[in-house]
Amino acid sequence: MTRTVLITGASGGFGRAIAGRFARLGDRLILAGRTPERLEALATSLPPVPVHLAAFDIRDRGAIETAVSALPPEFAGVDVLVNNAGLALGAGPAQQASLDDWEQMIDTNTKGLVVMTRLLLPGMIARGRGHIINIGSVAGNWPYPGGHVYCATKAFVRQFSLALRADVLGTGVRVTNIEPGMVAGTDFSLVRYQGDAEKAAKVYANTTPLIPEDVAESVLWCAGLPERVNINSIELMGTTQAFSPFAIHRTP
Numbered sequence: 001m002t003r004t005v006l007i008t009g010a011s012g013g014f015g016r017a018i019a020g021r022f023a024r025l026g027d028r029l030i031l032a033g034r035t036p037e038r039l040e041a042l043a044t045s046l047p048p049v050p051v052h053l054a055a056f057d058i059r060d061r062g063a064i065e066t067a068v069s070a071l072p073p074e075f076a077g078v079d080v081l082v083n084n085a086g087l088a089l090g091a092g093p094a095q096q097a098s099l100d101d102w103e104q105m106i107d108t109n110t111k112g113l114v115v116m117t118r119l120l121l122p123g124m125i126a127r128g129r130g131h132i133i134n135i136g137s138v139a140g141n142w143p144y145p146g147g148h149v150y151c152a153t154k155a156f157v158r159q160f161s162l163a164l165r166a167d168v169l170g171t172g173v174r175v176t177n178i179e180p181g182m183v184a185g186t187d188f189s190l191v192r193y194q195g196d197a198e199k200a201a202k203v204y205a206n207t208t209p210l211i212p213e214d215v216a217e218s219v220l221w222c223a224g225l226p227e228r229v230n231i232n233s234i235e236l237m238g239t240t241q242a243f244s245p246f247a248i249h250r251t252p
């Protein structure tokens with residue numbers, strides 16, 4: 001059955017890969033992002049499926065409300081919402097971080113995600129089916145130096161996803177949190193390091209990170225399982241990424 005799939009951050013690395021996979025299955029797509037040109041470029045690169053473009057800043061609640069209420073009738077019954085838009089800004093210690101960066105991460109990664117969810121959830125419940133797939137991160141499970149607010153926003157996404165499951169029990173609506181580790185081939189590190197391509201490239205140097213298609217594979221798998229199955233969360237890392245021992249400060 002053809003699904004209507006809304007993907008936020010569709011113009012970014014994961015978003016494009018996820019859109020491509022749903023399009024190859026013939027699903028109807030709503031591609032959301034800030035930049036109309038990036039969305040148009042993506043739309044023209046996809047297999048020919050019905051596409052609706054929705055350009056808005058996800059930090060702007062009014063703009064989201066307008067975009068959702070302006071969905072054409074054939075796109076209005078969203079079956080799968082992929083809450084993917086997000087970013088990290090900065091990687092220095094909390095005491096040196098910019099409050100503007102912190103607010104932007106909170107507004108994008110958490111507030112934007114909950115507004116999208118709150119607006120689309122009633123329709124899913126009324127139709128007795130739907131799937132909210134959130135893009136969390138290993139950063140929501142594992143704190144690391146310089147992660148501060150980014151880690152906290154992704155921990156919010158994880159706990160929000162799980163708590164949401166408790167509320168939608170019995171409605172037919174599914175909720176999944178996808179928690180990737182390091183993924184190359186997106187603008188994530190370029191954005192985090194404010195356009196410093198050298199710093200961004202070093203993140204992925206001499207290792208084999210995941211690629212956006214690996215994340216898309218997880219999303220498609222969860223969305224394609226029989227409706228009786230709800231995957232609560234998936235944490236995935238490259239084989240070359242794992243855990244460190246605790247850091248201990250010792251007096252010199």
Ligand code: NDP
Binds near residue numbers: 010059179186187
């Ligand atoms: P990209 O920077 O390539 O893509 C980010 C996307 O989010 C872009 O489409 C961007 O749109 C959109 N976006 C950012 N801010 C806003 C905003 N204010 N309003 C609307 N859209 C916005 O990064 P990724 O594809 O790597 O990241 C996607 C998600 O995956 C994020 O939530 C990220 O935290 C998460 N993640 C990434 C990992 C990685 O290592 N890459 C690992 C784990 C999780 P625009 O075109 O307007 O910039």
Ligand code: 8X3
Binds near residue numbers: 136182
């Ligand atoms: C992105 C992965 O490790 O940079 O969420 O936080 S990490």
